[in-house]
Amino acid sequence: MRDLLNGPSGLGTSAARLGRPEAVELPPEAGYAERPWGDGTAPPLYVPVVEREDALLAAAVDERLIAWAGECGFEEPERFLGGMFGRLAVLTHTDTDDVDQLLIAARLNAAWWAADDLYADSTEMGAVPAELPPRLALAMAAMDPVAPAAEFTDELEETIAADPVLVGLRSGIAHLTARSTPTVVQRVCYSTFAMFVSWSAYAAWRHTGNYPPAWQYLATRQHDTFYTSMTLIDAVGGYELPAPLYYDPRVRQLLTSAGTASVIVNDLVSVEKDAADEKPVCNMVLQIAADRGCSIAEATERTVELHNQMVRDFEAGHRELLSVPSVELHRFLKGTKAWMGGGFEWHTTHPRYK
Numbered sequence: 382m383r384d385l386l387n388g389p390s391g392l393g394t395s396a397a398r399l400g401r402p403e404a405v406e407l408p409p410e411a412g413y414a415e416r417p418w419g420d421g422t423a424p425p426l427y428v429p430v431v432e433r434e435d436a437l438l439a440a441a442v443d444e445r446l447i448a449w450a451g452e453c454g455f456e457e458p459e460r461f462l463g464g465m466f467g468r469l470a471v472l473t474h475t476d477t478d479d480v481d482q483l484l485i486a487a488r489l490n491a492a493w494w495a496a497d498d499l500y501a502d503s504t505e506m507g508a509v510p511a512e513l514p515p516r517l518a519l520a521m522a523a524m525d526p527v528a529p530a531a532e533f534t535d536e537l538e539e540t541i542a543a544d545p546v547l548v549g550l551r552s553g554i555a556h557l558t559a560r561s562t563p564t565v566v567q568r569v570c571y572s573t574f575a576m577f578v579s580w581s582a583y584a585a586w587r588h589t590g591n592y593p594p595a596w597q598y599l600a601t602r603q604h605d606t607f608y609t610s611m612t613l614i615d616a617v618g619g620y621e622l623p624a625p626l627y628y629d630p631r632v633r634q635l636l637t638s639a640g641t642a643s644v645i646v647n648d649l650v651s652v653e654k655d656a657a658d659e660k661p662v663c664n665m666v667l668q669i670a671a672d673r674g675c676s677i678a679e680a681t682e683r684t685v686e687l688h689n690q691m692v693r694d695f696e697a698g699h700r701e702l703l704s705v706p707s708v709e710l711h712r713f714l715k716g717t718k719a720w721m722g723g724g725f726e727w728h729t730t731h732p733r734y735k
């Protein structure tokens with residue numbers, strides 16, 4: 382098979398490479414730092430520096446987001462969604478200040494999180510493990526309308542219209558569809574559906590009470606990460622990373638390292654919240670502590686090491702791909718790095734995780 386990142390080799394073949402006629406010489410990306418987090422007792426996290434914090438822009442996105450959440454039927458949207466996802470979009474998608482573009486990320490992240498809280502994780506908010514898989518099957522139907530099927534479709538539509546989570550997912554995808562391409566929309570849908578399989582695995586573990594060893598949790602978590610949020614990077618930025626580059630194995634590995642590292646930050650800051658649920662939520666720190674019979678502090682240390690290794694893997698892999706002649710690829714990887722930095726900032730400052 383042709384190697385899309387390296388392209389054909391040999392004299393006179395550089396013009397045949399994807400994207401641009403000549404390889405672009407770019408300096409290595411700077412801008413990583415060891416950042417303290419939590420109460421400062423755990424080792425620091427190695428993360429990209431934050432590229433943008435803009436409270437005014439975040440407020441503008443949040444205002445529109447809250448109005449949208451109300452239209453979807455969420456009760457108390459200010460309390461549930463307000464002040465969360467506008468700032469997340471502004472911190473993580475740093476190559477646009479267009480509110481409508483940022484709303485692509487704000488709406489979909491809000492809808493994903495709503496599904497995660499209300500369907501999957503929070504017993505208090507109505508999540509029931511045994512009911513999760515059929516709820517997620519409806520979520521897929523809401524996001525990715527399939528062939529019309531007469532009265533069966535009518536009944537489906539009535540159900541979707543009555544559930545704010547399903548309305549939110551559908552509306553988030555509609556906003557993306559209006560501002561992106563069918564390829565990106567399907568990329569976003571299918572990474573969401575893979576994530577739903579992982580949620581179903583957690584539900585089975587919580588239902589039976591048979592929690593997995595850390596390796597199995599991590600293998601499952603790797604398809605339930607902020608990779609899903611990162612599928613939006615080019616759409617929010619107003620361009621498209623072509624599918625052959627997006628799905629190239631080396632690019633995919635970088636994106637999955639970035640997505641998993643970012644979700645490990647989420648696990649690190651969520652330990653208390655996840656352990657407190659009457660059916661404890663799966664979490665890397667808790668699974669390591671249970672597996673090894675070690676303290677939360679020791680399990681945290683191992684989780685931080687794993688995170689830092691993944692960020693360093695991303696950094697090294699990113700550097701290796703700088704010679705690939707594709708402006709879109711460079712923009713996307715720069716955007717991925719910015720997402721990791723912004724995601725760290727959001728998680729370590731948000732009251733949800735205090």
Ligand SMILES: CC(C)=CCC/C(C)=C(\C)COP(=O)(O)OP(=O)(O)O
Nearest residue numbers: 490493494497605606609610647651
């Ligand atoms: C935004 C997005 C892709 C959400 C999907 C689920 C996800 C990876 C999270 C919400 C993060 O993980 P977790 O469910 O542990 O999050 P909380 O600790 O509940 O915030």
